[in-house]
Amino acid sequence: MKKIILLTLLFVSSIGLNAQTKNNKEASANFQGLKIVFQLTSADTLIHQNLMNQLKNYWSVAPDTQFEVVCHSAGLNMLLKNTCVIQDDIKMYADKGVSFVACEFSMKKKNVTKDQLVAGSSTVTSGVLEIAKKQQEGWSYIKL
Incomplete structure (x- = not known):
């Protein structure tokens, strides 16, 4: 009896996993070719952590999406070694x-x-002009 229950649970679990995998593949196909540029102007570390959670969610359903996070003004703090609370996530x-x-x-x-920036980051001459250029190239714009 225990074996039957165990086999039934395994069977039901495998059906759920297969459905989830199918749903993830379908979702990924729906988001092919997306390019998103984020503008970050806040020094608030809760917003920085929220961005990482958002990237995790987006990545789970659209791993082929191109993402760029442009940090300027107070948002620069997210990329500074001495103020960044998410360095491992950025890397x-x-x-x-x-x-x-x-x-x-x-x-x-x-x-x-530049040596004060966290690993995994780089620079652009102007944050605003970078965002405008990306939009001109067809990138979607998200203000954080």
Whole structure:
């Protein structure tokens, strides 16, 4: 009797897993070719953590999506070694292809050098112009 119950549970579980895998594949196909640029201007670490949660969710259903996070003004804090609370997450997503970029104008204003940025990040001359360029290239824009 125990074997029958165990086999039944295993069978039901496998059906659920197969349905979930099928749903994930269908969802992924629905999001092919997406490109999203995020604008971050907040120093609030809760917003930074929320962004990582959002990326985790997006990545789970649309792993082929291109993402770029543009940090300028107070948002630059997310990419500074001494203020960043999500350095491991940034490195992990950067390794998966997500771009995290710091505005060089904001860096200059705050006397920040490139060596003060977290691993996995890079720079652009102007955060706002980078976002405008991405939109011109067909990227969707999300303000954080």
